[in-house]
Amino acid sequence: xxxxxxxxxxxxxxxxxxxxxxxxxxxxxxxxxxxxxxxxxxxxxxxxxxxxxxxxxxxxxxxxxxxxxxxxxxxxxxxxxxxxxxxxxxxxxxxxxxxxxxxxxxxxxxxxxxxxxxxxxxxxxxxxxxxxxxxxxxxxxxxxxxxxxxxxxxxxxxxxxxxxxxxxxxxxxxxxxxxxxxxxxxxxxxxxxxxxxxxxxxxxxxxxxxxxxxxxxxxxx
Amino acid sequence: xxxxxxxxxxxxxxxxxxxxxxxxxxxxxxxxxxxxxxxxxxxxxxxxxxxxxxxxxxxxxxxxxxxxxxxxxxxxxxxxxxxxxxxxxxxxxxxxxxxxxxxxxxxxxxxxxxxxxxxxxxxxxxxxxxxxxxxxxxxxxxxxxxxxxxxxxxxxxxxxxxxxxxxxxxxxxxxxxxxxxxxxxxxxxxxxxxxxxxxxxxxxxxxxxxxxxxxxxxxxxxxxxxxxxxxxxxxxxxxxxxxxxxxxxxxxxxxxxxxxxxxxxxxxxxxxxxxxxxxxxxxxxxxxxxxxxx
Numbered sequence: 001x002x003x004x005x006x007x008x009x010x011x012x013x014x015x016x017x018x019x020x021x022x023x024x025x026x027x028x029x030x031x032x033x034x035x036x037x038x039x040x041x042x043x044x045x046x047x048x049x050x051x052x053x054x055x056x057x058x059x060x061x062x063x064x065x066x067x068x069x070x071x072x073x074x075x076x077x078x079x080x081x082x083x084x085x086x087x088x089x090x091x092x093x094x095x096x097x098x099x100x101x102x103x104x105x106x107x108x109x110x111x112x113x114x115x116x117x118x119x120x121x122x123x124x125x126x127x128x129x130x131x132x133x134x135x136x137x138x139x140x141x142x143x144x145x146x147x148x149x150x151x152x153x154x155x156x157x158x159x160x161x162x163x164x165x166x167x168x169x170x171x172x173x174x175x176x177x178x179x180x181x182x183x184x185x186x187x188x189x190x191x192x193x194x195x196x197x198x199x200x201x202x203x204x205x206x207x208x209x210x211x212x213x214x215x216x217x218x219x220x221x
Numbered sequence: 222x223x224x225x226x227x228x229x230x231x232x233x234x235x236x237x238x239x240x241x242x243x244x245x246x247x248x249x250x251x252x253x254x255x256x257x258x259x260x261x262x263x264x265x266x267x268x269x270x271x272x273x274x275x276x277x278x279x280x281x282x283x284x285x286x287x288x289x290x291x292x293x294x295x296x297x298x299x300x301x302x303x304x305x306x307x308x309x310x311x312x313x314x315x316x317x318x319x320x321x322x323x324x325x326x327x328x329x330x331x332x333x334x335x336x337x338x339x340x341x342x343x344x345x346x347x348x349x350x351x352x353x354x355x356x357x358x359x360x361x362x363x364x365x366x367x368x369x370x371x372x373x374x375x376x377x378x379x380x381x382x383x384x385x386x387x388x389x390x391x392x393x394x395x396x397x398x399x400x401x402x403x404x405x406x407x408x409x410x411x412x413x414x415x416x417x418x419x420x421x422x423x424x425x426x427x428x429x430x431x432x433x434x435x436x437x438x439x440x441x442x443x444x445x446x447x448x449x450x451x452x453x454x455x456x457x458x459x460x461x462x463x464x465x466x467x468x469x470x471x472x473x474x475x476x477x478x479x480x481x482x483x484x485x486x487x488x489x490x491x492x493x494x495x496x497x498x499x500x501x502x503x504x505x506x507x508x509x510x511x512x513x514x515x
Contacts, residue, residue, distance in 0.1 A: 042227050042234065045242035049249060059426070059473035060466050061433035064445060068462050076263055076459055114225065122225045132227065140225055161335040168437045175337050179438070182345045192342040200333045 004185045005194070013177035014198050020091070020163040020173060021202075024098035025156055031099055032106025039111055050107065057104040062165050065101050069093035070169040087172070094166035098159065105155045113148030114140070118221075146217040153210030157203045174198060260459070270457035274464055279451060287436075287447030288468065294360060294435065294443060295428045298367035303421070305368065306375025311405065313380050324376075331373035336431050337438060340366030344439055359442075363435030367428055374427075378420045378498060382413035385496040412493065419484035420498040426473045426480075433469075444468065 039050035057065075070093055073079040081096065083089035117140050125135040164175035178195045182188055230238060260266050273279040312324035331339070344362035347353045353361050386409060394404040436446035444465060452461040480499070487497040 040224070040226055042224075042230060043238050043241045043245065045245045045249075049245070055474065056470060059430075059470045059477065061430040061445065061469060063430075063433040063437050064462065064466055064469065067437060067445070068466075072459055072462055076265065077259065117225050119225050126228060136226065157333075161333075164335040164337040165434065167337065168434075175335065175341065175438075178338060179341050182341060188342070188345045188349060192338070195338055196330070196334050199335060199338070200330070203333045 004181070004187045004190065008177060008181055010177065010194065010198070013172060013174045014202070016091075016171065016173040017160070017163050017198075017202070020094060020098065020166055020171070021156075021160045023095045024102060024159055024163070027095065027099035028102035028106050028155075028159070029152075031103040033110060035103055035107035036110035036114070039107060040114055054104045054107055057101055058108075060101075062097070062101045062162055063168055066094055066097040066165050066168050069097040090166075090169050090171050094163075094169060094171045098162065098166070102155065102159050102162070105158070106152065109151035109155050110144075110148055112151060113144045116147040116219075117143045143219050146214075146219055149210060149217060150214035153206060153214060156210070157206055160202050160206070161199065263459075265459045270455070270460045273451075273455045273457065274460070279455070283447045283451040283454075284444065284465070284468070287442065287444035288472075290360075290441065290447075291429060291432050291436075291443040294363050294367065294432045294441065295425060297364045298371060298428050299421075299425060301364070302368045302372040302375055305372035307379050307410075309372065309376035310379030310383070311410075313376065314383060316401070328373040328376045331369050332377075334370070336366050336370045337434050339369045340435055340439060342366075343369075359435060359439045362439055363432060363441050363443075366435070367431055370431075371424060371428055374424060375421070378417055378424065379413065382417040382420070382496075382498050383409050385416055385498060386412055387494050387496070390494070412496065415487065415493060416496040417498050419480040419487065422476055422480035422483060423499070426476050429469070429473060429476070 035050050035053060038046040039054070041047060069079075070090065073096075074089060074093055079093075080089055081092040083092050121139055121143065122135055125139040130138065163173060166173055167175040167179065170176065174195055178191065181191050185191060227234075257266075309324050309328050312320050313328065315321050315324070340362050343365035344358060347358050347361050347365075348355075390408055390412065391404060394408045399407065432441070432443050433445040435441040436443040440446065448461045448465045452458045455461070484497050484499040487493065488495055
């Protein structure tokens with residue numbers, strides 16, 4: 001029944017998908033938060049840069065970005081990211097591309113979270129004499145964090161699916177293995193089902209847990 | 222402007238913001254200069270690499286046919302996915318529990334799977350079980366993958382569009398004696414389609430971006446894979462990447478702006494209920510949201 005799986009490292013391929021997802025998630029959370037900070041800051045120049053970055057990156061296919069990290073950065077500009085061998089280099093380049101792309105969506109999610117806090121909340125905080133730091137720490141951010149969980153969960157799920165694009169530069173993750181298997185084995189439907197199930201297993205708990213958390217913590221207005 | 226984060230700046234804050242702007246501008250300038258210098262060091266700014274784009278050959282042989290294929294795949298996917306999505310979206314609103322459950326499972330399943338896997342899978346199915354010739358197969362596979370994924374996203378868009386209408390619409394329809402089916406086809410759907418227009422245009426951006434996957438992984442001759450052919454001919458990898466990225470940006474930015482304009486128009490339109498689904502909702506729907514309520 002499942003003898004077509006023998007000789008292939010399906011779990012290893014999904015482990016690569018998980019590694020790509022986790023590292024890119026952490027990186028894009030940091031860079032996306034910085035971008036969001038720029039986009040909501042009172043400094044016009046920073047706002048302009050944040051808006052520019054998000055609008056450019058969101059309108060480019062992720063495939064171009066990932067391909068460029070390999071054919072452009074690595075081949076032409078010799079960016080190796082400190083990798084010793086070709087496999088590690090491909091992996092790191094893919095993470096770099098995924099971070100650059102996903103950060104734009106993280107930025108928008110965080111910004112929309114901040115925008116759900118009514119202006120009256122901050123005005124009231126200032127009216128009772130809280131300074132900028134206190135307003136941010138006690139009033140705005142606690143409410144914004146709660147509103148951000150749902151959108152960020154969506155970004156994380158989209159990122160998990162987007163890691164398959166790393167197949168374009170030969171990273172040995174799930175989609176790469178599926179392509180190999182589907183070409184060499186006869187059981188097309190069964191192979192498709194196995195890989196589909198793998199992604200359902202990866203995304204379902206994230207959606208359920210974070211969705212439940214987001215609903216539970218959401219500020220009822 | 223007073224925002225939730227800071228008050229309207231006074232004279233001191235204005236000075237501080239201007240100073241920070243200046244510092245940030247200097248940093249940005251340094252970054253741009255460094256990128257420019259690196260490009261120059263690697264001989265990437267030579268006119269010979271950019272000159273092909275001023276000739277008609279590069280455009281008529283590579284870029285425009287590629288762009289046409291990109292748009293062809295995107296348009297086909299949208300045209301096929303929309304009615305499919307409408308059927309599933311309405312099925313998810315059905316009064317019969319088993320119809321709701323089956324439609325829900327199908328929609329959630331295809332939203333949870335990466336579009337690339339759907340494309341690879343479709344490609345192999347056409348290869349093994351159909352007579353589609355190998356020249357057409359990439360297009361078939363790309364469109365099939367995109368349809369499966371986007372029909373399930375559009376199903377949610379349709380559902381959200383119908384739910385976005387004021388409840389009074391349904392109530393009024395029932396009050397004048399219309400049946401369930403009549404209410405759906407005569408009252409709710411026509412209004413929902415209008416409300417959904419911005420979301421549908423926004424989804425086109427997602428589709429256009431995903432066609433590039435078919436170019437790289439299945440050899441469909443769209444814009445991104447034509448870039449490879451072009452760069453092989455003129456030996457201008459970086460320049461071709463920048464030009465092709467710019468084409469995508471212009472195309473998608475136009476679509477996004479059009480969607481925003483539509484949304485704005487619908488929201489203040491006097492003749493409708495003002496129900497509209499915009500890009501924000503679409504971003505949410507593009508992530509698999511399992512067990513979530515909208």
